Amino acid sequence: MVVIGKEKISKARPYKKTSKKDDSPNTVIQAGSAVIGGGGLTIIAGPCSIESREQILAIAREVKAAGATMLRGGAFKPRTSPYSFQGLGYEGLKLLLEAKKETGLPVITEIVSLSHLDLFEEVDVIQVGARNMQNFELLRELGQIKKPILLKRGLASTLEELLLSAEYLLSGGNQEVILCERGIRTFERHTKNTLDISAVPLLKELSHLPVIVDPSHATGIASLVHPLSLSAVASGADGIMVEVHNDPKNALCDGPQSITPLEFRLLAKEAILIQKTLKDSRAAL
Ligand code: PEP
Ligand code: MN
Secondary structure, three states: OOOOHHHHHHHHOOOOOOEOOOOOOOOOEEEOOEEEOOOOOEEEEEOOEOOOHHHHHHHHHHHHHHOOOEEEOEOOOOOOOOOOOOOOOHHHHHHHHHHHHHHOOOEEEEOOOHHHHHHHOOOOEEEEOHHHOOOHHHHHHHOOOOOOEEEEOOOOOOHHHHHHHHHHHHHHOOOOEEEEEOOEOOOOOOOOOEOOOOHHHHHHHHEOOOEEEOHHHHHOOHHHHHHHHHHHHHOOOOEEEEEEOOOHHHOOOOHHHOEOHHHHHHHHHHHHHHHHHHHHHHHOO
16 A cells, blocks of 8 residues: 555655644743753763762852753662762752752752652652663553653663653643753763764754753763764753762762763853854854
């Protein structure tokens, strides 16, 4: 049977609600004071894990002063080994909310179990981590709530699989979804993962949803975070999410990929500059 017209399109793009339509605008999401999508640059920064009140408050103050628009911090951590630090759990979440209250920064943190959902009431954006990208029960439930979700690409997931996971959220009724490219597993071993930078412009072509790049998990190497952040912005990403720690050597999680607040200050400045330069040069055309 020859398939033509609409049916052909729907077969080629099975993610109906996630795909870009010629006549509809891109999705813009408001999360507290942060706007994600719509031409601005979202800069999410903070530690991999919340470790103590002092740690999260100190980092929150520093990243805010340096230009972050949102604070990240893991409370429930999905760790490869059961013997690694698993996060402070609910205590960590409370500390993150304390940092939100003090700095005014909206916060993002990861959910690992539906049984925790009630605890996320005051969280501005819920993160679904790479390991849960295809946890369809979780996605189905998060599709029912009214809160932005940042959906990370799975370690070995295609873009189509990422978009279909987003479709679970959108088809459930939750329209506020942010896609996140965080590196995929390849044969390269110098880096933890390989940042698929082509995913950024491609996702922007295929979908109306905002796209954020996480350059920290993409390679696992702190010195690469700055150049990859800039390449993400130059490629059209709506924002970046960066791990920042005030004592990376002693971090309980992901120290080797964490940059210092001082390094973050320079990164944020250059990222904003690149985005502004591109905007200005396009406006002048
Ligand atoms: C994280 O953001 O801390 C994290 C665990 O990320 P990912 O799910 O991309 O590994
Ligand atoms: Mn991490």
